[in-house]
Amino acid sequence: MQSFIYVNDQSDFTIYNIPFGVCDKAGDTAICTRVGDVVVDLSECERTGIFENLALPEGIFRRQYLNDFIALGKNVTREVRLRLQAALTRGGRLDNDIFRESAIFIPADDVHMLLPIQIGDYTDFYSSREHATNVGIMFRDPANALLPNWLHLPVGYHGRASSIVVSGTEIKRPKGQTMPEGADSPVFGPTKQLDFELEMAFVVGKDTSPGDSISTSEAEDYIFGLMLFNDWSARDIQKWEYVPLGPFLAKNFASTLSPWVVTLEAMEPFRVSGPVQQPAVLPYLQYSGDKNYDIHLRVDIEPSNGPEKTVSVSNFRYMYWNMCQQLAHHTVNGCNVRVGDLMASGTISGPAPDSYGSMLEIAWKGTKPVQMPDGSERKFILDGDTVRMRAWSEKSGIRVGFGPCDGKILG
Numbered sequence: 579m580q581s582f583i584y585v586n587d588q589s590d591f592t593i594y595n596i597p598f599g600v601c602d603k604a605g606d607t608a609i610c611t612r613v614g615d616v617v618v619d620l621s622e623c624e625r626t627g628i629f630e631n632l633a634l635p636e637g638i639f640r641r642q643y644l645n646d647f648i649a650l651g652k653n654v655t656r657e658v659r660l661r662l663q664a665a666l667t668r669g670g671r672l673d674n675d676i677f678r679e680s681a682i683f684i685p686a687d688d689v690h691m692l693l694p695i696q697i698g699d700y701t702d703f704y705s706s707r708e709h710a711t712n713v714g715i716m717f718r719d720p721a722n723a724l725l726p727n728w729l730h731l732p733v734g735y736h737g738r739a740s741s742i743v744v745s746g747t748e749i750k751r752p753k754g755q756t757m758p759e760g761a762d763s764p765v766f767g768p769t770k771q772l773d774f775e776l777e778m779a780f781v782v783g784k785d786t787s788p789g790d791s792i793s794t795s796e797a798e799d800y801i802f803g804l805m806l807f808n809d810w811s812a813r814d815i816q817k818w819e820y821v822p823l824g825p826f827l828a829k830n831f832a833s834t835l836s837p838w839v840v841t842l843e844a845m846e847p848f849r850v851s852g853p854v855q856q857p858a859v860l861p862y863l864q865y866s867g868d869k870n871y872d873i874h875l876r877v878d879i880e881p882s883n884g885p886e887k888t889v890s891v892s893n894f895r896y897m898y899w900n901m902c903q904q905l906a907h908h909t910v911n912g913c914n915v916r917v918g919d920l921m922a923s924g925t926i927s928g929p930a931p932d933s934y935g936s937m938l939e940i941a942w943k944g945t946k947p948v949q950m951p952d953g954s955e956r957k958f959i960l961d962g963d964t965v966r967m968r969a970w971s972e973k974s975g976i977r978v979g980f981g982p983c984d985g986k987i988l989g
C-alpha cells in the first residue's frame with residue numbers, strides 16, 4: 579500500500595497509520611488524520627462522499643474533541659479509518675486533481691495540533707518491572723526491591739486530568755515542599771529534581787456501568803488507541819510527600835501527551851508476547867494471545883542553547899503488565915470507565931541503563947550525571963531544557979509512529 583502523498587522513510591505517518599487528531603483551523607477545530615507532512619481534514623473529506631452510508635452524526639468532525647467520534651463505537655471508527663486509508667492510497671478516491679488544492683489537505687507546518695481527547699479520568703500504572711525494581715533499589719531495600727503486591731497486581735493510582743497538555747506546551751517548573759538531605763524541617767521552593775517519565779497511554783473507547791467488570795479477553799474492545807505520554811515528576815517533592823497515600827503534587831502539575839491517537843487496529847502488526855509472569859497471576863488477570871506491542875521509544879534532551887542528546891532508548895514491549903490486564907484490574911471491583919479516560923503505563927524502563935525511562939534511573943539518583951554535548955551535566959531537567967519523546971513501530975516495511983511528545987521547562 580502506498581499513498582499518493584509523499585511519505586519519507588522516517589515519517590510516523592505512513593498510509594498504514596491513519597491516526598486521529600484535532601487541529602486548530604483558523605480558530606475552528608477540525609478532526610483530522612495525517613499522511614506524510616499533510617494533515618487531512620475529515621470534515622472536508624466527508625463532503626466528497628467517502629463516508630457515505632455510515633450514518634455519521636451531523637458535524638461529528640467539527641467537534642473540539644474526539645470523544646463523540648470514539649463513542650460511535652469501533653464498528654464505525656474502524657470503517658472510517660479503512661475508508662480514509664483506501665481514499666488516500668494511490669489511485670484512491672482522493673487521488674484526483676480536483677481535490678489537490680482543496681481544503682481537504684493542509685501542510686502539517688501550517689496547523690496547530692490541539693489536545694485531542696477530553697480526558698475524564700486519568701490513571702497511572704506502575705507496570706514496568708525494571709522501573710519498579712530500580713526505584714525499589716534506590717529508595718528501599720536492594721534485596722527486596724519489589725513490594726510484596728507487585729508481581730500479583732498492576733499497581734496504579736488515580737492522577738489528575740486537568741493538567742494534561744498537548745505536545746509543545748511549555749511547562750512551568752513547579753514549586754513545593756521538600757525535606758533536604760540532613761535537614762530537620764522542610765523547605766519551600768522550586769523543585770531541584772524535575773524529571774520526565776517515559777510512558778505510553780491508552781484511551782478508553784467504550785463506557786461501562788458501575789458494577790461492571792471488563793475481562794482480559796474483552797479489554798481490547800474497550801481500548802480505542804494509544805498515545806505517547808510524559809508524566810513529569812518532581813522527585814524531591816515526591817520523596818517527602820508520598821507516604822502513605824502515594825504521588826500528589828509531585829505529579830499533578832503537568833503531563834504531556836502526543837497529539838495523535840494511534841488506533842489499536844494500526845498497532846495490530848506489532849503485537850509481541852509479554853514476559854512470563856511468575857508467580858502465576860489470579861484467574862481474572864490471566865490472558866491468552868500476544869498482548870504486548872513492539873514500540874521503539876526514545877528520549878532526547880535539548881538544552882536552550884546547545885545540541886540535543888539522546889538519554890534513553892527503550893521499548894513498550896518490556897511491560898510486565900499489559901493493557902488488558904490493567905483494564906481488567908481497574909474494573910474488577912466494579913469501577914466504571916468512560917470514553918476518553920486515559921490510562922498510562924507507568925515509566926517504561928528496559929533492562930540496560932541506556933533504556934531507563936526517567937532521569938532518576940538514568941543518572942541513578944544523581945550519582946551518574948549525563949554528559950551533554952555542550953559540556954554541561956544533567957542529573958535532572960534544567961530550566962530551558964526541552965524533553966523530546968518519540969515512539970514508533972516498524973516491521974516488514976510497515977512503519978507506524980506517534981508524532982512528537984515534547985515539552986520545554988520554564989523557570
Ligand code: MN
Nearest residue numbers: 702775809924
Ligand atoms: Mn508515571
